[in-house]
Amino acid sequence: MHADPAGVLTGAHFIDGDHACCEGALAGGCRFVAGYPITPSTEVVERIALRFPEVGGVFIQMEDELASSIAIAGAVWGGKRAMTVTSGPGFSLMMEHIGFAIMTETPCVFVNVQRGGPSTGLPTLPAQADMMQARWGSHGDYELIAVCPNSPQECFDLTIKAFNLAEQYRVPVLVMMDECVGHMMERVIIPKPEEIEIFPRRWTNAPLDEYLPFEPGEDLVPDMARAGQGYRFHMTGLTHDEKGYPDMTVTGQARLLGRLIDKIKKNAAALTDVVEDQVDGAEAVVISYGITSRVAQKAVQAVRAKGRRVGSLRLRTAWPFPEHLIRDLATKVKVFIVPELNFGQMVREVERCAQGARVVSVPHAGGTVHDPAIIVQAITEALR
Amino acid sequence: MSVENPAERYLRSDRMPHIWCPGCGIGTTVNCFTRAIDESGIPMDRLAVVSGIGCTGRVAGYMHVDSFHTTHGRAIPFATGLKLAAPDMKVVVYSGDGDLFAIGGNHFIHAARRNLDMTVICVNNLTYGMTGGQLTPTTPEEAIASTSPYGNFEHPFNLPYLAESCGAVYVARWTTYHVTQMKKAMKEALLKKGFSFVEVISPCPTLYGRRNRLGDSLDEMKTYKTRSVIKNGADTKEVDLGMTGSIVVGKFVDRERATYQDAMEAFYSRKLGNRYVRASQ
Numbered sequence: 001m002h003a004d005p006a007g008v009l010t011g012a013h014f015i016d017g018d019h020a021c022c023e024g025a026l027a028g029g030c031r032f033v034a035g036y037p038i039t040p041s042t043e044v045v046e047r048i049a050l051r052f053p054e055v056g057g058v059f060i061q062m063e064d065e066l067a068s069s070i071a072i073a074g075a076v077w078g079g080k081r082a083m084t085v086t087s088g089p090g091f092s093l094m095m096e097h098i099g100f101a102i103m104t105e106t107p108c109v110f111v112n113v114q115r116g117g118p119s120t121g122l123p124t125l126p127a128q129a130d131m132m133q134a135r136w137g138s139h140g141d142y143e144l145i146a147v148c149p150n151s152p153q154e155c156f157d158l159t160i161k162a163f164n165l166a167e168q169y170r171v172p173v174l175v176m177m178d179e180c181v182g183h184m185m186e187r188v189i190i191p192k193p194e195e196i197e198i199f200p201r202r203w204t205n206a207p208l209d210e211y212l213p214f215e216p217g218e219d220l221v222p223d224m225a226r227a228g229q230g231y232r233f234h235m236t237g238l239t240h241d242e243k244g245y246p247d248m249t250v251t252g253q254a255r256l257l258g259r260l261i262d263k264i265k266k267n268a269a270a271l272t273d274v275v276e277d278q279v280d281g282a283e284a285v286v287i288s289y290g291i292t293s294r295v296a297q298k299a300v301q302a303v304r305a306k307g308r309r310v311g312s313l314r315l316r317t318a319w320p321f322p323e324h325l326i327r328d329l330a331t332k333v334k335v336f337i338v339p340e341l342n343f344g345q346m347v348r349e350v351e352r353c354a355q356g357a358r359v360v361s362v363p364h365a366g367g368t369v370h371d372p373a374i375i376v377q378a379i380t381e382a383l384r
Numbered sequence: 385m386s387v388e389n390p391a392e393r394y395l396r397s398d399r400m401p402h403i404w405c406p407g408c409g410i411g412t413t414v415n416c417f418t419r420a421i422d423e424s425g426i427p428m429d430r431l432a433v434v435s436g437i438g439c440t441g442r443v444a445g446y447m448h449v450d451s452f453h454t455t456h457g458r459a460i461p462f463a464t465g466l467k468l469a470a471p472d473m474k475v476v477v478y479s480g481d482g483d484l485f486a487i488g489g490n491h492f493i494h495a496a497r498r499n500l501d502m503t504v505i506c507v508n509n510l511t512y513g514m515t516g517g518q519l520t521p522t523t524p525e526e527a528i529a530s531t532s533p534y535g536n537f538e539h540p541f542n543l544p545y546l547a548e549s550c551g552a553v554y555v556a557r558w559t560t561y562h563v564t565q566m567k568k569a570m571k572e573a574l575l576k577k578g579f580s581f582v583e584v585i586s587p588c589p590t591l592y593g594r595r596n597r598l599g600d601s602l603d604e605m606k607t608y609k610t611r612s613v614i615k616n617g618a619d620t621k622e623v624d625l626g627m628t629g630s631i632v633v634g635k636f637v638d639r640e641r642a643t644y645q646d647a648m649e650a651f652y653s654r655k656l657g658n659r660y661v662r663a664s665q
Binding site for chain 2: 006031032034053054055057058062064066067068070073074076078079080082096226227228229230231232233234235236237238245246
């Protein structure tokens, strides 16, 4: 299936990441957005508010982020592709509904344009300090998907991808932007609608009296109904059986959670999305994501110019973490260098998978990006 | 010869028995609700019931319609998204006083302000039943709850006044003693366009009644009968509830105002003309 032409502004644009994210949502088929204003993400919903009435979309500014993050679930069960957009403090409030979306297998997209924290922190300045919150912030055990764009173009591309993955796996997908990519202006190419692949909703075609709303298919993902089709289905955030009825037993919990986790975990390889640059034969590999990957690239080039074999691995998908890839790489390189705009979050994952290889964290408190010289120094020392 | 209970086709009989205590009033409200749906003529496939968390939060799970058991306090914003995405559905939020007015209070006032086209039914048993009988925003002054062991000194909400002030177009209150009137109010609310609100005062003999020496459920019915005063069109400022004194019941508000969706569509049509594209179902 391809994108609905009504939502696609084909052509070359000079826009920032927030605006590009909005266009990605439109091209990705999103027709319901609930949001609450918060810097530095507000431009996404401002553009949505402007664009939606002309494409048959509904935007509603809710009273808070708790409301926004469950209004999208309501809209999804009403048949729409839906998204909410926020930053740090709002993301904290949305945690419960990320869990609700996981438990009820509600396909939806959460965009977090990361800023400095904790608390109100640095509303207008960048950080990448919500990466672990993205993974573990809601209570209980679960798996989800998070993508990390490093340019306005990728804010467009990966938002479309987020909608498609949400539908394919019936999970919430998080678009983990940061203030820098959200506010930097660059050229963004929006393709023709027929060049944009859309993964449609997995509508059930079961007979009315035979449909089990949470009975998984072979890929562990159940087909979906929407309100009003006559299925008279039930869904709940309680542990439930295939009918969607509460099943609060040890076996019920094991069966449901096992499946919710396996449907992502077993597809971790397929979900891996990284950009490798001269990784083969490298002594050291710099692992980065989001805006930091662009600073790291400059540092990597500087060290290569001195004759060292340094590779770069950029995560476009942070969660599920590309564990198999890092484990494999760890047998070939001496050291991993992990710069990020936090005191060391994704580096913990790298350490977990590095086995014998050394891991060097290049932390940053946020508020701006790394000075490339700091990363150059870290790589140089690591190679000494 | 078997006779079908008229409520039965609206319930998920495969989920019976329900979890509610003997003497609880929630089942009575559900019984009235099924009859209200029946009389309203709304097809079951066009009806969605959304609940939050708590004893009344379990209602959605027993209704044989598209039903959603959401998170604590957030049934209304879920219903908002559902209604805006599927405007041909009649969306009913069915939940308790703690869920709707403590943790969910912010959403109630905004949904009423927007005049979203939905019905909110609040079973007000004056306590948090599911967690063991704690204080809620509607617990009367002096009442004993597990978290107000010496009695409640907080001033409670007057729900009809709150609903009217925030913009609800239909507001009624009955008790579980008034089954005929309750059913009629639910039917009127279902058929009313805009944000309609029905409060049902209901006994929780296990956790509220026993602590406050109100006797069993039958005693509470007798209390409702004696204390209730029917005043249709009453000034909602004056219908607050105490441990003693009258329980004013009736239809208090029935007025017209453009719904959120009608206002949105009319506004965009006026501002954008042909450029406006209505959302498709």
